[in-house]
Amino acid sequence: MTTLECDYQIKLLWEEDALQRNIAHGRGKAPARKREVAQLVEQPLAYRVSEYEFCNTTTSDFDAMYWNSPSSLGIDDEDDSDVEEVVRATGLKCIPVPPHSPYLGSDAFLLDYYISELSPKCSLSRINNPYLYTLLPVAFEFEPLRNALLAAAANELRLQQHGEFEKLALKLRDAAIRGLRAHLQTAEMDWRGLAVMLMFCFYDISDGCAPSWITHHKMALKMLDRLRANSKTDTSLKALCEIYFVAHEVMGQTAWENPSPVRDLLWIPHNPQEIDVLTGCSRQLLSIIHRISSLAQRIRQNTFRANDQLLSEKSALIQELLTLHQVPASGSNDLNVVQTVAEAKRLAALIYLEEKLPVVGFPEPRQIDPTAIVQDLLEVLSGLPLHNAATLWPLFVLGVSRFTTHDQLMIVLSRLLCLEQSRPLGSICHARRIVQGHAGDSPLSIDRYQTSKARISLA
Template sequence: MQRQQRPNGEARRRSGCWSCKARHVRCTEERPSCARCVRLGSQCKYGMRLLWQEDAVQRGICLGREGTWSKRKKPVKDGDQIQLRPKPYFVSATGDPIFLHTFSRDFEGKIDMDISDEDVEEERRVQRIDFPRPTKALSYFHQLSGHEAYLLQFYIVAICPNCSLSPIDNPYLYYVTPMATIYPPLRDAVISIAATERRLVNDRRFEKESWLYKSRALRGLQETITSGSVSWPFIATVLMLCFNDIVDGCSESWMTHLRGGLTLINTLSLQANCTESRTLRKFCLMYFVAHDIMGHTAGSSPISSTPYAWLADDDVQEIDPLMGCSRGLLDLIHEISTLGSILDTRLAVRALTALESTQLDNNRSRLEDALYNLHQYPPRSTPNPNIAFVAEAKRTTALLYLHHRLPSQSSTTSHPSPRMAILVDSLIAQLQDLPVTPTLLWPLFMLGNASPQNEEHRRFVLERLGRILEARNLGSVRLARRLVEKRFREWDLRVGEVGGGWKVGVGEAGFRGKLVSLA
């Protein structure tokens, strides 16, 4: 079949309205509204539409002429699933060299689309959902609009299974979802999360819903505070708003929600003999504490003064399926960060005394022995065999973090110590056989920070982070990758003492006013 040619004198037009451009149809260009927009009753707008670089990075699309264009395209057959994924900026599977974009500031030391009913029905045919109680679930879904039903279904089918290493122990599915049917602010927060994840894969049909339902959830929380009926659904809503901020771009509000949720848990009374209340408290406490502890491992930020304490019946050696490690390991990581923060404060004004150096060595040896002797075992109800290997990889990462955060006086800034080199090789061997999921973000981040001088290690870290973003375009992963790339550039340019000091995240996080979530 011959290719259809445009009539003579007719060139490709770039002056159509936004709606026609989005639908890739020819615009008749009547003013103020074209014929198609009048017929569909949609808003018709003309003019230039700006795309900011940060927005393009969040949506995983190319900016300007960054993309690769070719006349030869692979034909798309019926039934093929098209996946929109972020561009892998630095890593190539062919083994090509890694290119890190460097700017002058590195040397200076600065660093409305409509959705039709046919579209909704097509998405529902692609992703079917099986509910434990179909009658009740379907009756609730009939109360929602088409957008709300689709986004809630997307949360249940596509988001919840990726939030836990265990298909059985998944509070996002078995506790948050039922509460969302009885507490409207929590439902709005869940719908906002689903809309945000769709927007981040360049599905702009739900761009407005992402912000609309988030504002509704915040407004619902304000009304609940006014009424004085704060309970566990309220805390679960705060948790999901924190979840949304981490997914969207790790904006500074995620830490605000985290601190607020942790304070509420400490002040909310625990009902006696209430299994559901204890389960929700256990889930929310683990989420807030783990994100708080892991977030402070990204740099020399002040340690949170908000106290926490596990429940009396919590087993500190049991691996939590949400975080992929035990509570005992989190306690040791928190202690390392606290000692590191004290060390940074003292070194900022003076050198350590002989007594302080001895105390530092004793603390390092004590924490190292505790990490080596730490035993973590998976819950009995978890069928996933990888959960024990993930926990072991995170224990190795904690040892690497210990020697990097609390370096000995004999360590140099140009090359890692032999012990750290052994830990790096051991961690890479452990990560190579594990499925690439967001729960490995912290080990990959620490690995990139500890071994920036090795080209193969760089390639390994960036390739794994790119594969995580291909699966889910999470804001925390994007920000962590930016910090790792910054570490590599600083090493190449020898800007400051970047070899052994804990410098990653300090300048970037301080400049942007953000902390990256690594949990």
């Protein structure tokens, strides 16, 4: 063993001794700890406290992160291991939750997925997202809604090729149905129950546009009419339920072959020109589209006395659409996307009007050029991301319009296919099939074509 000589006269000192004697270590300068401590003490307490975050957790919160708690929904060990494996494979992290939280085990993972992945896809604004800031606080206190939200998250994972979540999604949905039924048996109908119906429609539309969504939607409209007259609650929950169900009815009427009688629209007091972050358009535009569908229904029923009456009403609607000014909600972010989607839907409404309200056998002054509007709409859509689901209705209107050329139709089909690949929802799938059948590029049978239209969702 070779001994090393000390060429630099190295001396070992205790740190406290060096501090007292003001001796520097190595290449460092003389320590100034006392001065730094004095500066920290002089800082305001509020400034220092703001740097800390406190989280009340225990080891059990992290142990239960990837599997269900004993109080969960009765999923067996085999299902449990499947869920655990998928959770780890996705790479998504589960947020730690305190012991008193209703979200434990796999529920905590689904909650995290709902917050970080699912809800941002359903709103044009990250700041004013009602799926987060309206529904989630209610779900924390109302178990049926909580189960419905988690079921929607599990079903979304299933749609993203994680079939292991299918059974969990069904069990959560069944738990929500049982919970809502028990709630309605022991209490009066309220807006929380209607919010559960909203999530049932959400689930059914995602799940292949199952026919049950029409049943839930009709029931929800009856509940909405009753609650408007008889109850009071938080304005944001009212507004969310109203815009969701009314928008689905209005947009659905534009596609359904045998629509139900068009109802009169009644809005809760609200700025009619404000762009809703769920629908991507204003309530005023929805009202105009609703009136177009109502006129189209009257044409089918031959209730017009003369074409001049139709021409007068059509001209008034065109003028309203040409002068319509839609404004984003205060505090909204992504203003460019919000305004672009709203403009796309305004242009689509003009095409829909020309498609549904022909004036036959009467000289009609041309107020707009539908072919030019089709091109304008395609240019507006080109400025939006391919995965933006709010473009579904404008794409559908273009896809079934007689004013769209074959080349333009191929662009529409390409965007619908990209939309479906990014998020394989039943509503997008049905819209793409109908447009493909309209283009003659699909062996879609007539019966299947009509069935798809009967339950399609375009909101």
